[in-house]
Amino acid sequence: xxxxxxxxxxxxxxxxxxxxxxxxxxxxxxxxxxxxxxxxxxxxxxxxxxxxxxxxxxxxxxxxxxxxxxxxxxxxxxxxxxxxxxxxxxxxxxxxxxxxxxxxxxxxxxxxxxxxxxxxxxxxxxxxxxxxxxxxxxxxxxxxxxxxxxxxxxxxxxxxxxxxxxxxxxxxxxxxxxxxxxxxxxxxxxxxxxxxxxxxxx
Numbered sequence: 001x002x003x004x005x006x007x008x009x010x011x012x013x014x015x016x017x018x019x020x021x022x023x024x025x026x027x028x029x030x031x032x033x034x035x036x037x038x039x040x041x042x043x044x045x046x047x048x049x050x051x052x053x054x055x056x057x058x059x060x061x062x063x064x065x066x067x068x069x070x071x072x073x074x075x076x077x078x079x080x081x082x083x084x085x086x087x088x089x090x091x092x093x094x095x096x097x098x099x100x101x102x103x104x105x106x107x108x109x110x111x112x113x114x115x116x117x118x119x120x121x122x123x124x125x126x127x128x129x130x131x132x133x134x135x136x137x138x139x140x141x142x143x144x145x146x147x148x149x150x151x152x153x154x155x156x157x158x159x160x161x162x163x164x165x166x167x168x169x170x171x172x173x174x175x176x177x178x179x180x181x182x183x184x185x186x187x188x189x190x191x192x193x194x195x196x197x198x199x200x201x202x
Contacts, residue, residue, distance in 0.1 A: 098184060105164050108180040112156025115187055119153045122194050149190050152182040 046054070098111050119138050124130075126140055138145075138153050145153070155163075164178045 105178070105180065106161045108178075109156065109159070109161035109164075111184060112152055112159075112180050114156070115184070115191065116153045116155075116157025118191060119194075120157060122191065126194075143194070145190055146186075148179070148182050149187050151179045152187055155179045 116138070120132075120134060123138060123140050123143070124132055126142075135158065138150065138157065161180075164180065
């Protein structure tokens with residue numbers, strides 16, 4: 001292994017010697033001249049600045065080195081205050097989604113989804129805690145919803161906004177109506193009637 005290492009070192013030395021003469025001009029321009037100019041500028045700066053400033057700088061460096069050596073475990077950490085994001089409630093989230101429902105089909109579906117989940121919770125209460133799949137149709141004895149309202153709630157709970165086009169290719173034609181365009185107030189009124197039926201004493 002040693003003779004291989006010496007062979008590599010010898011090859012590097014020979015290559016450097018062969019390249020030293022052709023590259024002497026480039027080395028002089030890129031290394032020697034800038035280094036000489038830097039040393040000259042530092043010497044001029046040393047002569048221009050008062051000696052008091054140099055001594056102050058030396059004292060500060062010494063104090064810094066002593067402080068680091070005497071207090072190696074001291075770390076100055078800035079206290080980070082976490083930002084607590086307030087969780088949005090169901091009613092507040094529904095109101096926000098209703099306000100944005102005119103911005104696209106996704107927000108319309110979001111409103112229908114929240115109302116569909118609300119209808120699912122009502123049906124759970126009516127059945128007194130009996131097991132009920134979230135994928136089951138939103139029907140029960142005495143539910144009696146209008147077909148359009150029922151379709152709205154079903155699309156919200158079991159459907160997806162991807163089922164409906166986001167826009168129409170013909171900009172001059174009115175957008176196609178979907179089950180999600182049903183009057184939200186009518187759906188809310190229906191659900192309120194079911195709340196009164198579920199809790200007659202309230």
